[in-house]
Amino acid sequence: NAGVMQxxxxxxxxxxxxxxxxxxxxxGHSHVYWYRQLPEEGLKFMVYLQKENIIDESGMPKERFSxxxxxxxxxxxxxxxxxxxxxxxxxxxxxxxxxxxxxxxxRLTVV
Amino acid sequence: xxxxxxxxxxxxxxxxxLVLLRCNYSSSVPPYLFWYVQYPNQGLQLLLxxxxxxxxxxxxxxxxxxxxKSETSFHLTKPSAHMSDAxxxxxxxxxxxxxxxxxxxxxxxxxxxxP
Numbered sequence: 001n002a003g004v005m006q007x008x009x010x011x012x013x014x015x016x017x018x019x020x021x022x023x024x025x026x027x028g029h030s031h032v033y034w035y036r037q038l039p040e041e042g043l044k045f046m047v048y049l050q051k052e053n054i055i056d057e058s059g060m061p062k063e064r065f066s067x068x069x070x071x072x073x074x075x076x077x078x079x080x081x082x083x084x085x086x087x088x089x090x091x092x093x094x095x096x097x098x099x100x101x102x103x104x105x106x107r108l109t110v111v
Numbered sequence: 112x113x114x115x116x117x118x119x120x121x122x123x124x125x126x127x128x129l130v131l132l133r134c135n136y137s138s139s140v141p142p143y144l145f146w147y148v149q150y151p152n153q154g155l156q157l158l159l160x161x162x163x164x165x166x167x168x169x170x171x172x173x174x175x176x177x178x179x180k181s182e183t184s185f186h187l188t189k190p191s192a193h194m195s196d197a198x199x200x201x202x203x204x205x206x207x208x209x210x211x212x213x214x215x216x217x218x219x220x221x222x223x224x225x226p
Contacts (some may be wrong), residue, residue: 041219
């Protein structure tokens with residue numbers, strides 16, 4: 001049973017470009033969560049999605065960030081017009097009724 | 112709103128010594144409580160969790176934690192540290208009314224184990 005799969009593991013983008021981060025939840029899980037981990041900080045909740053629905057986006061920045069979880073395929077976290085402050089590790093998690101499982105993260109570097 | 116405070120961003124112990132990582136939380140409702148471990152460049156792995164029932168919770172790798180409601184604490188302990196325990200540890204809470212995936216994390220404690 002494969003775990004939560006995130007790709008790419010590392011992503012380098014120039015300022016102003018778009019970043020797309022992908023997350024495939026564990027088999028059988030239909031709930032996906034995105035977190036951001038800035039250097040020297042803990043993880044901060046961004047968004048909670050179920051298939052084709054955004055359930056809670058209270059942690060998402062108001063501009064440039066969006067997320068989706070289509071009926072088919074992985075969940076996508078999209079960051080438009082990246083800035084240096086977007087450099088961070090972005091983690092995806094999927095949950096069962098008892099536990100959240102985390103992927104290995106995508107480390108975004110904006111140069 | 113919930114919050115989690117981990118006292119001590121860095122803890123250093125000798126191999127074989129007691130490990131104590133502190134976590135205090137604030138929550139307006141009875142929370143679920145978690146400890147996760149993160150190895151360098153890896154995702155988070157669940158060590159243990161408290162939901163209901165017995166307040167002393169045992170987890171993987173010999174770790175355990177005790178939920179103390181009166182102290183709003185959930186400290187993580189291990190009787191004897193091993194070199195492989197060196198990692199960053201995160202305490203987290205979630206509302207019972209939300210899913211297990213929406214968590215509020217502390218800032219983390221880096222554990223160093225000396226030979």
